[in-house]
Amino acid sequence: MKILYAASEAQPVAASGGLADVAGSLPKALVEEGHEACVVVPLYVNTIKQQWRDQMTYVTNFSVPVGWRNQYCGLFTAKINNVTYYFLDNEYYFKRDFGLYGYYDDAERYAFFSRAVLEMLKVIDFKPQIINSNDWQCALIPVYYSIFYRNDEKLWGIKNVFTIHNIQYQGRYGMEILEDVLGIPKHFASLMEYDRDINLMKAAIEVADKVTTVSPTYSKEILDPWFSHGLDRALSDKQYKTCGFLNGIDTDMYNPATDPSIPANFTVSKKAGKKICTQKLLEEVGLPQGEEPVLGMVSRLVEHKGFDLVKCVFDDIINLGYKVVILGSGEAQYEQFFHEMRWKYPDRVAFTCGYIPDLAKKIYAGANMFLMPSKSEPCGLAQMISLRYGTIPIVRKTGGLADSIVDCGDENGTGYTFQSYNAHDMLYAVKRAKDCYWNKTEWNKLVTRAMKADFSWKQSAKLYIGLYKELAGEQ
Template identity: 35%
Template sequence: MKILHASAEVAPFSKTGGLGDVAAALPAALAAEGVDVLVVTPWYARLGGDAEPLWIGDVDVPFADGIDSVGVGTLERDGVRFAFVGHPDFRRDEAYGYADDVRRFARFCRAVPAVAARVGFVPDVVHAHDWHAGLLPVLLERAWHLPDGFPGRPSVATVHNVQYQGVAPLAHVLHWARLPLELIGSHLEHDEQANLLRASVGFADVVTTVSPSYAEELSDPAYGFGLETTFAALGQRLVGILNGIDTLLWDPASDEHLAARYNAADVSGKATCRTALQGELALDDGGPVLGVVTRLADQKGIDLLLAALPQLLEQGWRLALLGRGDAELERLAAEAEADAPGRVAFRSAHDEGLAHRIYAGSDALAVPSRFEPCGLSQMIAQRYGTLPIVRATGGLRDTVTHQRDGFVFEAASASALVAAALEARSAWDGVAWRAMQRLAMSHDRSWQASAREYIARYREVMGVDA
């Protein structure tokens, strides 16, 4: 079985959120199951992970009025081959966030088949991740000028976050991607615009998302961001498959970022990690540490956290907040630190090492998201014996059980968060807390079960019996 994954970001080469983690971990888990995998991703100006792709030449890609020359770079890690799409469109300071992003990723989609063919890879299934790769299912079904073996190839589309859809004028997208005018009125069009996420969902043979609860929520107007009827019409074509985490990277027994290692059988090292974190962030020892590792965004409920903060401090919590994002939320977080020195620490950064130390050194982790397709932080926290306090939505609902391996609250409000935090504070450091820690740390959050479920879906679209 040969599977091509296309993603705008792949950790450690590029990452702005959970998409990068999934696009790295799922292919590696598939490779461990014997699947031949190629991951195609943009060749950004700055690649992480000390990546130095080997340039193997250029390929011609039809785009807009002409033929583009696109560079191809390759490397292999952990049994997975990676191919990088090189073009000036991707030689920018950030992966995305530009006014011409839809055009940039239309070019990426157009390049993926040619780049795969250049490295000799003709897949059985093409797996497109989020809107950035959303034109691929359309191209496979309706485009001209595809390499041999690609026309009509089955596809799987994964929706990681429906909030981001890739919207641009329809005529422009048809022109850029060299698609026929017959696609006007098709799944590509929504509200008289091209919508790349809707195109991906409509043209793919199977649509997956990253947790069973999120798959249900997508048909709800409160969560569907205007595409709820599209998802409701999918029926059994829509499947929720819970993400895993990289259990080698996230392992308190071997984590090199920590002051001490520990495991479920002996958590004594966690106290050392807590003391070290307090020293690093200048937090006093007046109460349990509440960690938060997140993007600072409305989706993540950070405004709710900051509104709840005075009452959380009254309960005795100390806050360790790591993340970047919305400028106003960053300003408010910095003000909170200035107003409560020794009790609040905020670091505006993408700091992988500090993230590990917060997961290990905190007593609980707050995830007050308004919606959360899957969420990785709560599963990482559980693995480190740090009990999550989460809102009951999406993958948070699927992975945390109230007062068994964490704490769950229903309403997206500061008061609901405060109430759940009080429950956690009352239980902290007692016999029940230790039992919850042991259960949380015992969960198998690896990618292998998820990988096997994806393999079943690939077989389904290939028409192959399990």
């Protein structure tokens, strides 16, 4: 199979969230299975580090139609983790000072990128059977293909897969940008329109050959208005072409036996290093040593991650005897709350505002439990990473959390779950975890099961390959 994986970010070159992990790991797994998978991303001038810039080679340049004008696009390539990466360069769009997204002209920036991906295929010696586009930033790729490129002799026969990582962000804009910015003729307005706005994700759902989500449960949840952020009507009409595959994690990047970011390495058969990681974590965040269980959280501090539940019963969690280590940033109310809790419980609570990758790894490795009480969670990777490091997840049964964590009420359990979005149901799961923690024989068995859980990309990649082959007419 020949697959082009189009994303607005990808590890290890540019990342702001879980999409980058998937875009860096799935193509790598596809290559390991013997397929030719390439990744295409924007060349973010101030984000991509020099070590990756030094590996790039210039291929060519070409013009890209953007609305009523043509824009320059430079094409660079590099081989990273045995995967061919293509980088699309235009400094007007992708040389920005802060972050990848959130600019006034994001619609134009990613309209350029989407059209450039298709124009690129005319000038390189690679014709994919499948283009897998991801989230709203790449939603225009299947749309442009359907409108402008379907009958192009160089691109004829390509199938389009569109993957929804987070349905909350849909690419909604006013109808006035249809022609001047997106370059889409007025007679296609009904394709782009949804609830009197342009909705890029809705348009991609309409025209893609297949729509995937990042977990089986999430693919069903988004048919419900509670989860869909308004897109349930569009998805209900397209159920026949929608499915969900659970993401995996890069087990080389997240490997407690070899990870250089953690104070001591350990394995499922030799766990002594886990205790050292706990001691060093407490030391680094300024909490006293002790035998109390350490509860970790690494997350964006936003409501849909369940932090309103945490606020409601935080004092109760401390009273159960936990030490809590939090890393994250987001809404001011939650940042302020955790600053206050750090002052209120100086020997029990540590809070670092922001995101520090090395500290995140140390929390995964050094905590005993990891809390994810999400209101919605398309897939979630943190629970899989914490399992890999022998840290027991406490999660709400939603999206990928429901698909990846088996409750310890089952003999094959790997974590603690709760069903309803309720603070005291969450608190009861936290209490169950603490009770097991003090039964060292049972806790050691649980940690062993957790570390043996397989969430490598190998299984997920096979599901994607099956889908790609079905679309391409191969067996």
